[in-house]
Amino acid sequence: LAPVLPFFLQALMHGATPETREQAATGLGILVSATSEAALKPMVVQMSGPLIRIIGDRFPWQVKAAILKTLTLLLARGGVMMKPFLPQLQTTFVKSLSESSAVLRKGAIRALELFVKMTTRVDPLINELLSGIKTAETVIKISFIGALEIVLGRAGKLATAPVKESTAALLTELMGDGEDDVRCAAAAAFGAQSGNVDDEGLPDVMQGLLEHSAEWSKRHGQTLALAALIKHASNAERWVVQRRRTTRSSNRIP
Numbered sequence: 001l002a003p004v005l006p007f008f009l010q011a012l013m014h015g016a017t018p019e020t021r022e023q024a025a026t027g028l029g030i031l032v033s034a035t036s037e038a039a040l041k042p043m044v045v046q047m048s049g050p051l052i053r054i055i056g057d058r059f060p061w062q063v064k065a066a067i068l069k070t071l072t073l074l075l076a077r078g079g080v081m082m083k084p085f086l087p088q089l090q091t092t093f094v095k096s097l098s099e100s101s102a103v104l105r106k107g108a109i110r111a112l113e114l115f116v117k118m119t120t121r122v123d124p125l126i127n128e129l130l131s132g133i134k135t136a137e138t139v140i141k142i143s144f145i146g147a148l149e150i151v152l153g154r155a156g157k158l159a160t161a162p163v164k165e166s167t168a169a170l171l172t173e174l175m176g177d178g179e180d181d182v183r184c185a186a187a188a189a190f191g192a193q194s195g196n197v198d199d200e201g202l203p204d205v206m207q208g209l210l211e212h213s214a215e216w217s218k219r220h221g222q223t224l225a226l227a228a229l230i231k232h233a234s235n236a237e238r239w240v241v242q243r244r245r246t247t248r249s250s251n252r253i254p
Contacts (some may be wrong), residue, residue: 025066061101175221191228
């Protein structure tokens with residue numbers, strides 16, 4: 001790796017055209033994939049710094065997408081060696097969720113899926129995503145909600161109680177949104193969040209979703225959230241079956 005790495009880094013940082021920088025970022029990704037972890041370890045810092053710096057500049061989305069893909073490969077292959085860069089990577093990935101390019105936004109969600117497995121401080125990340133959801137336009141908002149679903153599903157148990165409450169409140173509100181895509185994304189994220197609820201708290205969550213609403217959009221969101229919850233929470237299906245049996249028993253004519 002050592003003989004060829006400077007060539008790619010030079011092209012990445014000082015390439016005369018965006019295409020040159022894009023190809024350099026792609027080449028670095030190929031090097032990462034082809035290098036053993038032992039050989040990669042001494043080069044992680046040397047590679048990560050320039051990649052993070054360049055993706056923050058004003059370059060076409062193709063350049064940023066290539067860099068994002070290589071950073072994701074570094075996360076997957078570098079493991080603990082990437083921990084010093086986690087704060088910068090969080091900023092990079094969350095910022096990429098706001099990009100106009102759908103390719104970049106999807107790449108950021110995939111990167112966060114790996115990122116969240118390595119961090120133990122999920123509160124700042126969740127709060128950043130909640131802020132993005134509140135302020136973004138519809139298309140961008142859906143990407144933020146999709147990223148939130150990944151984070152909640154992978155590490156939602158690590159969040160503190162106030163953050164969990166804020167998350168549940170916002171997602172509950174969005175489950176009645178007039179936009180179908182926002183409503184569906186919020187319901188999926190709510191299901192991922194509720195999958196971390198213990199047996200004692202689950203009935204309250206389920207009961208809240210079963211409350212009748214006069215608005216059809218809210219009822220639709222609640223139905224989608226119930227389906228997502230049953231998918232994520234292994235004990236949810238058992239609770240639904242028990243409730244159905246109880247309802248049938250109470251409705252029997254003596």
